[in-house]
Amino acid sequence: MNIVFLGSPGAGKGTQAVRLAEKENFSHISTGDIFRAELKNNTPLGMKAKEYIEKGELVPDELVVNMVATRLAELESNSGCLLDGFPRNLAQAKAMEGKIPTDMAIFIHVDEDEIIKRLSSRRTCKHCGNLQSADDGAVCKKCGGEVYQRDDDKEEVIMNRLDVYNEQTKPLIKYYEDKGILFTVNGARDVDEVYSDIVAAIKKND
């Protein structure tokens, strides 16, 4: 089963996808994580993506679609794939059609006020990528690594990312709704509650 995670930055897509991948043996593809790794390693792809990521803009579709297609071709697991942060606009969704069938789109809904609060206090582990709040301290709760604030989680960039989300990514909600495969979950709750709703929906759909 292949599942697309939808929702604004900070809605909890990554947190839920990581957990689902660990517990239910899905492959997890996070385009944001892949770009950050490419950037850290100074690869040509990372260098091309850098200017867009720093401004909170979308990396050009061609680069993203090719990158995802390569990752999908490398996957060995056949239990399914979780796409987190992809597709991000209609062109990407259409480009993927035929390459990978989408069985379900899970939209994690959180109000914008809450999203701004979450993103501006979000900290990322330098070591394992775990996401937590600034209130959790300077050390990763999962692995003890050092945490930092991503440049694109700083206020100026957050607002641009939300504009990009509203203009380009939000229309995907209707796109998947029209296909009859959209499941909406209230993401403004405890992580465990959101997770159990998601698992129940997947089991029902299986």
Ligand code: AMP
């Ligand atoms: P994320 O961690 O998913 O919020 O992604 C961080 C940044 O990576 C985004 O703000 C974009 O600049 C870039 N990015 C991630 N996924 C995509 C995508 N599917 N299309 C275009 N750009 C993307």
